[in-house]
Amino acid sequence: MGDKMRHIEPKDVEVREVFSYLLGGIAPRPIALVSTLSTDGIRNLSPFSFFNAFGANPPMVAFAPSRRGRDGTNKDTYHNLIATKECVVQMVSFDMVEQVSLASTEYDVSIDEFTKSGLTPIASDIVKPPRVAESLFQMECKMQQMIELGDGPSSGNLAICEVVKFHIAEKIFDGDRIDPQKIDLVARMGADFYCRASGEAVFEVEKPGLKIGIGYDNIPAIIKESKILSANNLGQLGGIETIPAADEVTSLKDGLKQLKVSQSKFEEYQANGDYKLMLAAALDIKNDDKIEESIKTALKEKDLDFAWKALLIRTDNS
Numbered sequence: 637m638g639d640k641m642r643h644i645e646p647k648d649v650e651v652r653e654v655f656s657y658l659l660g661g662i663a664p665r666p667i668a669l670v671s672t673l674s675t676d677g678i679r680n681l682s683p684f685s686f687f688n689a690f691g692a693n694p695p696m697v698a699f700a701p702s703r704r705g706r707d708g709t710n711k712d713t714y715h716n717l718i719a720t721k722e723c724v725v726q727m728v729s730f731d732m733v734e735q736v737s738l739a740s741t742e743y744d745v746s747i748d749e750f751t752k753s754g755l756t757p758i759a760s761d762i763v764k765p766p767r768v769a770e771s772l773f774q775m776e777c778k779m780q781q782m783i784e785l786g787d788g789p790s791s792g793n794l795a796i797c798e799v800v801k802f803h804i805a806e807k808i809f810d811g812d813r814i815d816p817q818k819i820d821l822v823a824r825m826g827a828d829f830y831c832r833a834s835g836e837a838v839f840e841v842e843k844p845g846l847k848i849g850i851g852y853d854n855i856p857a858i859i860k861e862s863k864i865l866s867a868n869n870l871g872q873l874g875g876i877e878t879i880p881a882a883d884e885v886t887s888l889k890d891g892l893k894q895l896k897v898s899q900s901k902f903e904e905y906q907a908n909g910d911y912k913l914m915l916a917a918a919l920d921i922k923n924d925d926k927i928e929e930s931i932k933t934a935l936k937e938k939d940l941d942f943a944w945k946a947l948l949i950r951t952d953n954s
């Protein structure tokens with residue numbers, strides 16, 4: 637079971653190789669576009685994808701302005717943070733990604749990277765570094781800690797920052813929630829790859845929340861061996877809290893018998909996502925694979941209760 641694996645201990649390979657595994661494997665990574673000021677008041681703007689949020693109370697984010705790979709020196713963002721302890725972290729939407737990439741150029745410390753990237757500085761309310769007007773999600777931050785993770789080339793420094801003010805574009809909200817399609821974020825992957833977190837790339841997986849699902853181990857063996865249901869389908873089935881009772885299954889079966897279905901229209905029902913008609917036709921044809929197809933479609937439509945009832949009909953048949 638499982639795929640053929642490469643086994644690597646970091647001590648046996650070059651840092652460059654370790655770096656490429658981290659970049660390719662830990663992906664996609666959100667991008668922090670960080671603005672800071674030097675002690676001379678020169679603006680700096682650089683993207684960092686070793687970045688995430690680490691708590692909401694207080695709201696904390698961290699990113700890693702690492703040592704340069706070529707000579708182990710520290711970057712301007714690091715020096716500015718050590719000196720001023722302030723930054724603005726902004727999220728990167730698709731429309732600005734090329735300008736953000738331009739801002740990652742290693743310009744001299746004397747060069748204003750807002751000017752070079754063409755991104756627009758606007759005043760912050762609490763901290764001194766400016767915000768980037770084009771970003772739809774901006775966080776004014778105070779640095780709490782800089783943790784040095786090594787002293788050689790490409791070693792990390794972890795800048796842990798508290799968010800003291802959020803600025804979020806009104807237009808990306810759907811009620812109280814940020815709509816992923818509207819914020820249209822991009823993320824960094826390995827090599828020169830990025831990905832765009834909108835369109836069909838975005839999908840929903842219902843949170844278990846306080847629900848205690850019965851678990852994978854309680855799914856009947858015949859269903860686990862199915863050639864039609866995927867591992868994700870089995871994960872969904874394991875999330876049901878209570879298996880439907882026998883009388884509920886019988887009443888579904890009786891109800892389906894009343895439906896006017898045509899055996900030859902199974903594919904048409906499937907194309908329409910009509911899993912009830914699919915199951916009714918599958919029972920008519922007495923075809924277990926087709927019953928499983930109806931379970932799969934019900935799961936696609938997030939009708940876990942129906943999927944389980946169909947599953948129980950299927951296991952009854954076996």
Ligand SMILES: Cc1cc2nc3c(=O)[nH]c(=O)nc-3n(C[C@H](O)[C@H](O)[C@H](O)COP(=O)(O)O)c2cc1C
Nearest residue numbers: 682683684685686700701702711712713740741742
């Ligand atoms: C999308 C993207 C993500 C990056 N992530 C990081 C990172 O996590 N850590 C890092 O040290 N450099 C990262 N870089 C490279 C820095 O942005 C680059 O070294 C930058 O010039 C540093 O600027 P500074 O010396 O002005 O601080 C990234 C570059 C890009 C384009």
